[in-house]
Amino acid sequence: MAGYLQDKVVAITGGGRGIGRATALLCAAEGARIVIADYGVAMDGTEPTSAVADEVVAEIVDAGGEAVAVAVDVGSMDGGEAVVSSAVDTWGRIDGAVCVAGILRERMLFNMTEDEFDDVIRVHLKGTFTVFRAASAVMRKQEGGGSLVAFTSGVFALGSTSQANYAAAKGGITSLVYSAALGLDRYGVRANAVAPVARTRMSANVPTELAENGDPEDVAPMVAYLLSDAAADVTGQVYTAVGNKIAVWSQPREERAMWTEGRWTPQAIEVCLPGQIGVNRLPLLDKVKEMRAAAAAGERPNT
Numbered sequence: 674m675a676g677y678l679q680d681k682v683v684a685i686t687g688g689g690r691g692i693g694r695a696t697a698l699l700c701a702a703e704g705a706r707i708v709i710a711d712y713g714v715a716m717d718g719t720e721p722t723s724a725v726a727d728e729v730v731a732e733i734v735d736a737g738g739e740a741v742a743v744a745v746d747v748g749s750m751d752g753g754e755a756v757v758s759s760a761v762d763t764w765g766r767i768d769g770a771v772c773v774a775g776i777l778r779e780r781m782l783f784n785m786t787e788d789e790f791d792d793v794i795r796v797h798l799k800g801t802f803t804v805f806r807a808a809s810a811v812m813r814k815q816e817g818g819g820s821l822v823a824f825t826s827g828v829f830a831l832g833s834t835s836q837a838n839y840a841a842a843k844g845g846i847t848s849l850v851y852s853a854a855l856g857l858d859r860y861g862v863r864a865n866a867v868a869p870v871a872r873t874r875m876s877a878n879v880p881t882e883l884a885e886n887g888d889p890e891d892v893a894p895m896v897a898y899l900l901s902d903a904a905a906d907v908t909g910q911v912y913t914a915v916g917n918k919i920a921v922w923s924q925p926r927e928e929r930a931m932w933t934e935g936r937w938t939p940q941a942i943e944v945c946l947p948g949q950i951g952v953n954r955l956p957l958l959d960k961v962k963e964m965r966a967a968a969a970a971g972e973r974p975n976t
C-alpha cells in the first residue's frame with residue numbers, strides 16, 4: 674500500500690534527535706526518501722559528530738526505508754546547499770525541506786554575550802534561510818513545486834525572559850515564512866511554520882513546568898501533513914503542535930488606529946492614546962511576576 678508521502682524526497686535538518694528524528698521516522702515509514710541533515714552537536718552547538726545523523730539513517734534503512742546522512746552545519750551557506758544537493762544528487766529532486774535544527778544559549782539579556790546572540794540567530798534563523806534558499810531554487814523549477822516547513826516557538830509572539838536570542842530567532846523565522854509564502858506562491862512552493870512543545874533534551878532545560886507537553890512523535894504528523902499534497906492550499910501559516918492538540922496562530926495585524934489633523938505631537942499622543950488605541954498588554958508579563966514569586970519560594974513555577 675502506498676504511504677502518505679510515497680516517493681517524496683524530504684530533507685530534515687536536526688533530523689538526528691528529538692522532533693526532527695521523530696519526523697524523519699514517520700515520513701520514512703510513509704514512503705518518503707529522507708535526507709537526515711544533522712551536525713550532531715551538544716545543545717549549545719559545540720562538539721559536532723556525524724554519528725547522530727548516521728544512526729537515524731541506519732534506523733530508517735533497517736526498517737526498509739531509504740535515507741542518506743549529511744552532517745553539516747546548516748548555519749553556513751555551504752551547509753544549506755549541501756543539504757539540498759544531497760537530496761538532488763541522490764534522488765533527482767527535493768519535495769520537502771523541514772528546518773528543525775536548533776541550539777540554546779540561555780542568559781538574561783544584560784549578561785548575554787555577542788557570541789551567545791550570534792550563534793543562536795545563526796543556527797535557527799540563518800539555518801532556516803540557507804536551506805529555504807537552496808531548496809526553493811530547485812523547487813520553483815521542478816514539476817510539483819515543493820513544501821518548506823520551519824520550526825518556530827510560541828516565544829516568537831509571547832517573548833521569553835532568559836532567551837532573547839532564541840525568541841528573536843523564532844520571530845525572524847516566522848517573518849521569513851510569511852515572506853517565503855508570499856514570494857514563492859506563484860512557483861507552487863508553500864512555506865509554513867510549526868510551533869511545537871515536546872519532551873526532548875531542549876525542553877528538559879526549561880526551568881518551569883510546561884502547562885502543555887507531549888512527545889516528539891505527537892509533532893511529526895503535522896509536519897507530514899504540511900509536506901503532503903493534501904496541504905496544497907496551506908501556506909503562510911503557523912501551527913502549534915503539542916500532545917493531542919493542534920492550533921493555528923492568528924495573522925498579526927493592526928487592531929486599533931487614531932488620526933490627527935496634520936502631524937501628531939507627543940503631548941497630543943499622551944492625551945489621545947490611552948482612550949483611543951491603548952495598550953495590548955504582553956500576555957506573559959503578569960505570569961512572569963508569579964513565576965518569580967514561585968521561584969523565590971523554592972517552587973518549580975508553571976508556565
Ligand SMILES: NC(=O)c1ccc[n+]([C@@H]2O[C@H](COP(=O)([O-])OP(=O)(O)OC[C@H]3O[C@@H](n4cnc5c(N)ncnc54)[C@H](O)[C@@H]3O)[C@@H](O)[C@H]2O)c1
Pocket residue numbers: 686687688689690691692693710711712713714715716718725745746747748772773774775776796800824825826827868869870871872873874875876
Ligand atoms: N522541544 C520543545 O519543546 C520545543 C519547543 C519550541 C520549539 N522547539 C523547536 O523545535 C526544534 C527541535 O527541537 P528539539 O527539542 O527536537 O531539539 P534537540 O536538541 O533534541 O534536536 C536538535 C537537533 O539539531 C541539531 N543541530 C543543532 N545545530 C545544528 C546545526 N548548526 N546544523 C545542523 N544540525 C544542528 C542537533 O545536533 C540536534 O540533533 C528546534 O528548532 C526548537 O527550537 C522545540
